[in-house]
Amino acid sequence: xxxxxxxxxxxxxxxxxxxxxxxxxxxxxxxxxxxxxxxxxxxxxxxxxxxxxxxxxxxxxxxxxxxxxxxxxxxxxxxxxxxxxxxxxxxxxxxxxxxxxxxxxxxxxxxxxxxxxxxxxxxxxxxxxxxxxxxxxxxxxxxxxxxxxxxxxxxxxxxxxxxxxxxxxxxxxxxxxxxxxxxxxxxxxxxxxxxxxxxxxxxxxxxxxxxxxxxxxxxxxxxxxxxxxxxxxxxxxxxxxxxxxxxxxxxxxxxxxxxxx
Amino acid sequence: xxxxxxxxxxxxxxxxxxxxxxxxxxxxxxxxxxxxxxxxxxxxxxxxxxxxxxxxxxxxxxxxxxxxxxxxxxxxxxxxxxxxxxxxxxxxxxxxxxxxxxxxxxxxxxxxxxxxxxxxxxxxxxxxxxxxxxxxxxxxxxxxxxxxxxxxxxxxxxxxxxxxxxxxxxxxxxxxxxxxxxxxxxxxxxxxxxxxxxxxxxxxxxxxxxxxxxxxxxxxxxxxxxxxxxxxxxxxxxxxxxxxxxxxxxxxxxxxxxxxxxxxxxxxxxxxxxxxxxxxxxxxxxxxxxxxxxxxxxxxxxxxxxxxxxxxxxxxxxxxxxxxxxxxxxxxxxxxxxxxxxxxxxxxxxxxxxxxxxxxxxxxxxxxxxxxxxxxxxxxxxxxxxxxxxxxxxxxxxxxxxxxxxxxxxxxxxxxxxxxxxxxx
Numbered sequence: 076x077x078x079x080x081x082x083x084x085x086x087x088x089x090x091x092x093x094x095x096x097x098x099x100x101x102x103x104x105x106x107x108x109x110x111x112x113x114x115x116x117x118x119x120x121x122x123x124x125x126x127x128x129x130x131x132x133x134x135x136x137x138x139x140x141x142x143x144x145x146x147x148x149x150x151x152x153x154x155x156x157x158x159x160x161x162x163x164x165x166x167x168x169x170x171x172x173x174x175x176x177x178x179x180x181x182x183x184x185x186x187x188x189x190x191x192x193x194x195x196x197x198x199x200x201x202x203x204x205x206x207x208x209x210x211x212x213x214x215x216x217x218x219x220x221x222x223x224x225x226x227x228x229x230x231x232x233x234x235x236x237x238x239x240x241x242x243x244x245x246x247x248x249x250x251x252x253x254x255x256x257x258x259x260x261x262x263x264x265x266x267x268x269x270x271x272x273x274x275x276x277x278x279x280x281x282x283x284x285x286x287x288x289x290x291x292x293x294x295x296x297x298x299x300x301x302x303x304x305x306x307x308x309x310x311x312x313x314x315x316x317x318x319x320x321x322x323x324x325x326x327x328x329x330x331x332x333x334x335x336x
Numbered sequence: 337x338x339x340x341x342x343x344x345x346x347x348x349x350x351x352x353x354x355x356x357x358x359x360x361x362x363x364x365x366x367x368x369x370x371x372x373x374x375x376x377x378x379x380x381x382x383x384x385x386x387x388x389x390x391x392x393x394x395x396x397x398x399x400x401x402x403x404x405x406x407x408x409x410x411x412x413x414x415x416x417x418x419x420x421x422x423x424x425x426x427x428x429x430x431x432x433x434x435x436x437x438x439x440x441x442x443x444x445x446x447x448x449x450x451x452x453x454x455x456x457x458x459x460x461x462x463x464x465x466x467x468x469x470x471x472x473x474x475x476x477x478x479x480x481x482x483x484x485x486x487x488x489x490x491x492x493x494x495x496x497x498x499x500x501x502x503x504x505x506x507x508x509x510x511x512x513x514x515x516x517x518x519x520x521x522x523x524x525x526x527x528x529x530x531x532x533x534x535x536x537x538x539x540x541x542x543x544x545x546x547x548x549x550x551x552x553x554x555x556x557x558x559x560x561x562x563x564x565x566x567x568x569x570x571x572x573x574x575x576x577x578x579x580x581x582x583x584x585x586x587x588x589x590x591x592x593x594x595x596x597x598x599x600x601x602x603x604x605x606x607x608x609x610x611x612x613x614x615x616x617x618x619x620x621x622x623x624x625x626x627x628x629x630x631x632x633x634x635x636x637x638x639x640x641x642x643x644x645x646x647x648x649x650x651x652x653x654x655x656x657x658x659x660x661x662x663x664x665x666x667x668x669x670x671x672x673x674x675x676x677x678x679x680x681x682x683x684x685x686x687x688x689x690x691x692x693x694x695x696x697x698x699x700x701x702x703x704x705x706x707x708x709x710x711x712x713x714x715x716x717x718x719x720x721x722x723x724x725x726x727x728x729x730x731x732x733x734x735x736x737x738x739x740x741x742x743x744x745x746x747x748x749x750x751x752x753x754x755x756x757x758x759x760x761x
Contacts, residue, residue, distance in 0.1 A: 099622060142760075144754040149665075150667065151668055151755045151759070152754075152756045171672075171673055172673070172674075173670055175667070175670055175671070175672045175673070176670070176672075178668065178670050179669065179670020180670075184665075184668045184669065186665070186759060190661060190662075190664075190665040190759065192350070192662050192665070192666075193351035193354065193662075194351065194353065194354040195350060203343075203666075203669065204344045204670060205668050206346060206598065206669055207343045207666070207671050207675065208670060209342075210341065210343055211342045212341030227726075252669075276451035
């Protein structure tokens with residue numbers, strides 16, 4: 076309901092925010108079971124803009140349409156109505172191949188349940204995006220993947236399969252995979268929802284660090300208010316409408332076990 | 337720039353390796369199918385080659401003989417619509433010579449595809465020795481030419497094939513019946529002394545023509561009836577025995593390709609006023625038996641391949657369901673529908689290729705077992721059965737293509753998966 080206002084750059088890492096928005100959704104609507112008796116609209120005209128270098132939390136109760144909005148932003152689903160632009164490119168009317176290419180170029184994903192490929196080692200999972208794009212993994216890409224994994228404290232885990240890693244480690248591998256090609260925006264759906272508090276803090280801190288180091292924007296869906304409070308901006312979705320969209324004023328003190336951010 | 341299917345290959349192999357038991361079972365299934373197809377193909381082609389060799393070893397591919405005597409109606413032309421009931425006594429067929437056969441032989445030899453031409457004289461007679469007398473078929477040939485038709489020299493079991501004047505080569509069983517060994521003499525009597533143009537139909541002049549010949553070799557044609565009746569003499573001797581001086585009753589041809597015989601026969605029959613028969617005409621039942629055999633093997637092979645395709649398809653359908661999430665995540669990461677499609681097509685191809693490699697090995701084993709365990713009464717293998725590399729490759733290629741075809745439906749399903757939904761599962 077509340078009108079969306081592009082958030083001005085808010086201190087720290089968002090200092091590099093460029094003038095043209097990274098993504099821009101205008102009056103996005105999404106209905107399921109179109110034309111059937113059980114047709115239901117879950118997004119009722121959502122407009123939002125993300126600038127380069129933002130670190131944003133998307134919160135809201137279950138069923139508020141968070142995941143649907145994230146899927147639309149992630150080009151995994153199409154809005155029923157409205158306009159959606161990624162890096163200035165209008166996506167309405169694009170075919171599957173073009174959406175896929177844009178997704179591969181502009182977006183990284185981190186999901187709640189890690190979604191690593193169990194048949195591939197951690198290192199292989201991280202090099203998959205490069206392999207997918209070019210059919211081979213160059214030495215430079217391999218080095219880059221090792222570097223990202225090492226930066227996440229996963230030197231020992233590179234040759235291991237996901238099944239041999241803890242949940243927190245798996246999620247860090249998933250973040251490494253999302254970051255390895257340095258997409259402008261990483262979408263994270265409950266990235267810590269499945270982890271204990273310690274791992275959860277660790278993973279969150281890691282995302283903040285990557286944001287600071289690589290100027291990669293993050294949009295994080297979460298229902299953990301404490302996590303949301305540590306982002307730079309919070310968008311709250313209620314019943315398919317944006318209820319609140321504001322910068323986080325006071326950064327709460329980091330928990331004592333956090334030394335990474 | 338883009339390494340050929342690098343991503344697809346990697347993912348396809350990993351998916352197969354991940355589904356260990358499932359992949360192993362279907363590869364073994366494909367192998368069993370391929371082994372059956374390869375084994376049956378080799379067996380049937382060996383069997384057919386053996387049958388053909390046995391049949392064609394003792395007979396020409398194409399035989400040219402004079403047209404048969406027919407009775408022509410002398411009735412004047414009748415008005416249209418008149419129904420005529422007539423009964424005609426068929427003519428008795430006398431021995432006649434092919435007209436101008438000497439000039440025909442070089443013409444036939446010059447035809448493409450013709451490997452050998454042998455003019456000959458055949459007739460019926462009796463072989464006598466002491467008290468024994470046997471009805472025989474007298475075959476007059478030029479040995480070198482005839483040898484190229486039936487490989488006579490290779491069939492000699494005793495003596496040396498030689499057909500000088502007064503010499504003969506006879507069938508193995510006939511020699512036994514008459515008690516003749518190589519070097520012995522026998523008498524040949526024919527009843528056609530009356531001459532070819534006399535019009536006498538009974539041949540009962542009583543006096544027949546007698547000749548005597550020394551046996552130089554005994555041959556085994558591989559067919560008992562031939563072994564029991566055949567006496568091969570020089571062409572000239574046969575001409576006088578049959579009463580056709582300077583004549584030839586038929587000309588036999590051997591072709592390079594046995595299957596070209598019907599076409600060539602038709603062509604020859606159109607060109608010259610002779611009766612031309614291919615080996616397929618004279619062995620119609622054999623040809624139809626071979627055809628029936630080929631059709632039923634084809635059917636078996638087709639059914640086995642269909643089973644293989646269904647097996648691969650069903651396993652891949654299950655794999656697609658199992659891998660929904662992973663497909664979704666790959667799509668979210670930027671894998672195109674085409675890439676996902678190819679990952680599954682490739683899995684079908686890999687299963688088909690591995691299965692056929694294993695299947696060919698299995699077939700080689702089966703064939704080795706057949707050759708060493710199944711023996712004829714003489715203790716020798718029944719016939720040569722080999723899986724040629726060409727055949728093995730063809731079968732493997734077909735099985736691999738079948739694998740890809742089997743993967744089409746599951747692969748399309750995988751490619752069409754909605755990534756958002758697949759991830760949520």
